Amino acid sequence: MDKNQSIIKMRGINFSHFENSPILKDLDFEFLKGDKIGFIAPNGSGKTTLFHLMMGLIKPVSGTIEIFGKPMETEQDFSQIRHRIGLLFQDADDQLFCPTVLEDVSFGPLNMGKSKKEAIDISKRTLGFLGLSDFENRITFKLSGGEKKLVSLATVLSMEPEALLLDEPLTGLDTKTRTTITRALTEMNISYIIISHNIEFLKNTTSKTLTMRDGQIYTDKQVHVHIHDHAHVHGNIPHKH
Template sequence: MNILKVKELSIALNGRPIIENLSFRLESDQRLFLQGEIGCGKSTLLHCLLGFVPFQHGEILLFGTPCKSEVDFSPFRGKIGLCFQNPEDQLFGPTVLDDVAFGPLNLGLSQTEAYAAALKAVEALDIAHLKNRPVNLLSGGEKNFTALAGVLAMNPSALFLDEPTNGLDSKNIEKMTALLIELHLPMLIASHDQLFTARMAHQILSLEKHR
């Protein structure tokens, strides 16, 4: 099953080409990695694939459905979990558990259901000891795991991850790698981490920077 299919996609920002005529697909059993130098458009592409950045040409299909406008993309933003490169961009709850419960609440779960899903997610990522900690007191690595917990609490069918090992020490990179492998979810991952990529990637898509 195709989770994602991209056909001849072109993205330009402020008149400058970022992505040109890109085609690829993400299958249900695949971890596909995006690689390329800084500025080649990896983050822009991830955001575009969920409708946060417009595209000029081509086609994006999510679970077989063509997506072009906000009304097309919005139903898939819980089904596909996106973790930003900077986890602070998606953490805003007063405590870790409040933050992780935010997504499930937005999906329409009751408060009891949402907090149960949040607790399950923090336990799965081995950060339950942080559940009552204010988000602004988390370390950089703790923020990475909290952001991922917030995505997993929405029970996604696929993950789009932007530099998930960014700022992690070697011990936590090992932890993140093991946890992601155990999820058995299709993933589209942007990463500069060569060792992480070597352990995780089923396929690598290299992007070129436009001069």
């Protein structure tokens, strides 16, 4: 796929949960190959809703979604692309459902038609990459919150997706593990969108930051200024150019 090729294109999206007031209003958005986008916006502004719409888990009231240039109209359209875009759920309990870690991480590759051996090889590699080699036989539901989040990331990466949608990947993680995730993301040559409330993390992993307000997406100027401050020798003195 060429750089600048469209991964997700949304036009005129309107969405509300049942009878509630609208969450997304005439929203336009495009995610291109090579993009490393950060999303920082208040609780309840619609970030997770946006990811779920992108994956076809919920349907817009109106508007269009194209993925890899193809209009997404039916569940079948979405099911054909889901393995190509890895969604890390905000809540790890939505992601993990197998008895052991290795089964959970190999579920995706097996489901995509890989042989058992290939699926296990990829899963072991992915767990190793995230520093989780010792976790293969752990019982998934007994993992701690942070461990679940990391294993969830492994289930996403083992599918070898072309793009990632990460919904608060740092939640519950200790400092060392945060560093592992930051390193993993910067080492991977992959397009992604990260939802996070952690400015420092977004600064290290993304090249543009967006925010949501009144159901629409805007460039986040605050984070931009923040990054800019630290890019200078006299970085402790806030300044603009």
